[in-house]
Amino acid sequence: MNVNEPLTLPADFDLAQLGKISLDSRHDGIFQLARGRCGGSPAWRSRKSAEGYDALALAQISNRFEILFMDLREDIRLHLVMRVPVPCLPDPTGPLRIEPAAELGLVYRHAGVVEPQPGYSVVFLLNPLHAWHPNIGPSESGQRICLGPTLFAGIRLREILFLVYRALTLQTVQFDVFDSAGVMNGAAADWWQRNTDRIPLTTESFLGRREAKSSPAKGKA
Amino acid sequence: MSKQDPFIEFSAPCQASVAVPAEFAARLPRFMGGPEDAGQRFASIRALLVGSGSIGLEIAHHLARWQAREIAVVDPKDFKSESPLTHSIPLAAVGKSKAFYAADMCKRLSPRTRVFGFKGVFDAVPLSRLAEFDVVFLATDNLLVELQVAQVSLALGIPVVQGSVHGASLCGHVRFFGHGAAEEPCAACGFTREEWAHLNRSTAFSCDGSGSRRLDSFAGDQRTLSLGANCSLIAQLVLLQFARDRLALGAPVRNTILEYCAYTHRTVLTGLIRNPTCPCDHVVLRRAVAPRPLSECTIDELTEFGNATNTDWSVEVDSSLWVEQARCNCGEWRSVRRFVNDAGKSLGRCRKCRQPLTGHPFHSHRRVPVTAIEPSRNKPLRDLGAKNARWIIVRHDTDAVLLLNHNQPQPKS
Numbered sequence: 001m002n003v004n005e006p007l008t009l010p011a012d013f014d015l016a017q018l019g020k021i022s023l024d025s026r027h028d029g030i031f032q033l034a035r036g037r038c039g040g041s042p043a044w045r046s047r048k049s050a051e052g053y054d055a056l057a058l059a060q061i062s063n064r065f066e067i068l069f070m071d072l073r074e075d076i077r078l079h080l081v082m083r084v085p086v087p088c089l090p091d092p093t094g095p096l097r098i099e100p101a102a103e104l105g106l107v108y109r110h111a112g113v114v115e116p117q118p119g120y121s122v123v124f125l126l127n128p129l130h131a132w133h134p135n136i137g138p139s140e141s142g143q144r145i146c147l148g149p150t151l152f153a154g155i156r157l158r159e160i161l162f163l164v165y166r167a168l169t170l171q172t173v174q175f176d177v178f179d180s181a182g183v184m185n186g187a188a189a190d191w192w193q194r195n196t197d198r199i200p201l202t203t204e205s206f207l208g209r210r211e212a213k214s215s216p217a218k219g220k221a
Numbered sequence: 222m223s224k225q226d227p228f229i230e231f232s233a234p235c236q237a238s239v240a241v242p243a244e245f246a247a248r249l250p251r252f253m254g255g256p257e258d259a260g261q262r263f264a265s266i267r268a269l270l271v272g273s274g275s276i277g278l279e280i281a282h283h284l285a286r287w288q289a290r291e292i293a294v295v296d297p298k299d300f301k302s303e304s305p306l307t308h309s310i311p312l313a314a315v316g317k318s319k320a321f322y323a324a325d326m327c328k329r330l331s332p333r334t335r336v337f338g339f340k341g342v343f344d345a346v347p348l349s350r351l352a353e354f355d356v357v358f359l360a361t362d363n364l365l366v367e368l369q370v371a372q373v374s375l376a377l378g379i380p381v382v383q384g385s386v387h388g389a390s391l392c393g394h395v396r397f398f399g400h401g402a403a404e405e406p407c408a409a410c411g412f413t414r415e416e417w418a419h420l421n422r423s424t425a426f427s428c429d430g431s432g433s434r435r436l437d438s439f440a441g442d443q444r445t446l447s448l449g450a451n452c453s454l455i456a457q458l459v460l461l462q463f464a465r466d467r468l469a470l471g472a473p474v475r476n477t478i479l480e481y482c483a484y485t486h487r488t489v490l491t492g493l494i495r496n497p498t499c500p501c502d503h504v505v506l507r508r509a510v511a512p513r514p515l516s517e518c519t520i521d522e523l524t525e526f527g528n529a530t531n532t533d534w535s536v537e538v539d540s541s542l543w544v545e546q547a548r549c550n551c552g553e554w555r556s557v558r559r560f561v562n563d564a565g566k567s568l569g570r571c572r573k574c575r576q577p578l579t580g581h582p583f584h585s586h587r588r589v590p591v592t593a594i595e596p597s598r599n600k601p602l603r604d605l606g607a608k609n610a611r612w613i614i615v616r617h618d619t620d621a622v623l624l625l626n627h628n629q630p631q632p633k634s
Contacts, residue, residue, distance in 0.1 A: 039616075077583070116420065140565075153417065
């Protein structure tokens with residue numbers, strides 16, 4: 001992705017207009033492939049198509065993330081790379097390392113349209129491994145990213161993507177180990193409580209001007 | 222985790238006779254315009270009762286007096302010290318499980334009835350067990366449970382009769398959802414914007430990874446704010462509406478809401494219709510029995526029941542997950558491609574570091590698209606890890622088939 005290009009959006013742009021954006025050939029190719037295999041009831045198919053289109057339009061205009069693969073056969077499954085700093089601790093005795101991007105897997109199940117879902121059930125950090133983050137679970141359970149105690153019924157996919165960005169950058173973080181909602185790694189929660197000066201990892205907004213690198217000062221251990 | 226049958230049967234299993242006990246038949250009137258076999262119709266009821274509080278307990282009482290064939294009660298809570306103020310229980314019942322108390326009472330009232338109790342949540346009852354009931358009585362004020370009961374019962378084509386009260390206005394409601402076809406309403410069809418918001422607010426999840434829900438105090442621990450008499454009366458109306466349906470007495474009561482107000486002693490009966498914007502899947506599963514035990518059938522054989530000719534259908538095999546890939550802590554991936562009952566179960570060891578591998582949630586499916594299972598379609602389910610499958614759903618567009626084992630209930634006529 002071209003990260004040096006300034007982002008230009010109309011002044012009155014809002015996310016409800018994502019469905020009106022024309023997809024470029026690459027994003028349209030991904031969309032047509034996924035839509036051609038889209039299964040389920042008519043209502044669910046329609047919802048999946050709309051969500052998939054929104055996600056691709058958001059990827060196109062923001063360049064914040066790149067969708068590698070979209071699967072609409074049953075659940076909505078996105079494999080994507082997000083340009084976001086990710087705190088890691090591959091060596092427990094070593095320094096904190098900030099990786100520049102996150103490879104993510106996202107699964108939005110049909111049940112999510114009707115029932116509130118657990119905040120940790122939708123997004124998984126595939127890479128890097130050894131994330132050092134209060135709200136990311138262990139790799140044994142797929143490095144689940146907890147986005148809060150609950151995701152309300154019918155939440156939009158684009159909102160989940162924003163939540164992921166804010167969670168990974170520690171713009172929103174829950175590290176109170178006495179409140180079970182959200183803390184997936186107690187040791188990391190304790191560490192970040194003692195290192196709050198490093199939070200957030202970047203103040204750049206999701207749709208902000210693109211930068212080649214995240215804030216390096218906060219990334220150094 | 223695979224859902225086991227969570228019910229406990231009260232006293233020793235007995236061979237439930239469908240014959241009408243003579244004493245019960247002697248007490249039954251000859252209903253005007255009613256059927257000859259009224260007693261038989263009562264005695265063949267297989268009822269699931271969700272919630273055994275001030276309304277549910279009354280319903281359980283009378284179902285037992287009707288000598289129903291089977292009564293199963295689900296409720297996660299115990300009686301509190303103030304429960305005797307609104308429930309028909311003695312003080313000695315305080316602290317006891319509501320479900321077990323109701324089940325025990327039913328068994329004492331009707332020894333011929335097979336009675337089951339489950340202290341737990343409705344969500345934990347497996348689909349194959351739910352398919353055995355022919356009516357669900359819903360007596361809970363928990364919106365999430367209402368939603369879950371509505372979705373499952375509609376899918377299984379089981380009618381739901383719901384009783385609820387509004388204490389301050391001395392009002393009560395009986396909703397009768399027929400669930401006979403996809404075009405019929407479900408409980409969620411009538412949810413208001415405020416109710417959806419309340420549902421979202423009152424549901425939170427524990428981060429232990431189990432998916433267990435915790436409810437905020439205002440919803441999960443809501444106390445009955447009503448006179449016991451109001452609750453009892455609504456329970457009786459629930460039963461009368463059900464009796465009218467069971468015996469085909471008078472005008473049909475399916476898909477209606479009956480409202481009673483004790484201030485005016487007026488009742489209002491209104492039709493219920495499907496909300497076209499209801500987010501729930503309005504698909505009633507066709508039922509079929511597999512030619513052999515499900516574990517011996519191949520996916521190809523089972524999908525023939527679904528008349529699926531193209532590739533956009535999916536299968537759901539009991540409560541298991543189809544795991545495509547497992548991953549090790551070191552980052553190594555390995556192809557699995559089989560059904561797994563327990564998501565956290567070790568699926569072998571890593572070739573590189575010998576650490577245990579677990580199925581990765583991003584590469585695991587509850588509803589499995591056919592293209593994901595393509596190379597294994599001609600293998601028996603037992604060879605794909607589903608040796609204890611009790612039910613399978615084949616979905617295609619707006620059509621879906623529930624396949625059960627031989628020992629499960631036969632297709633509804």
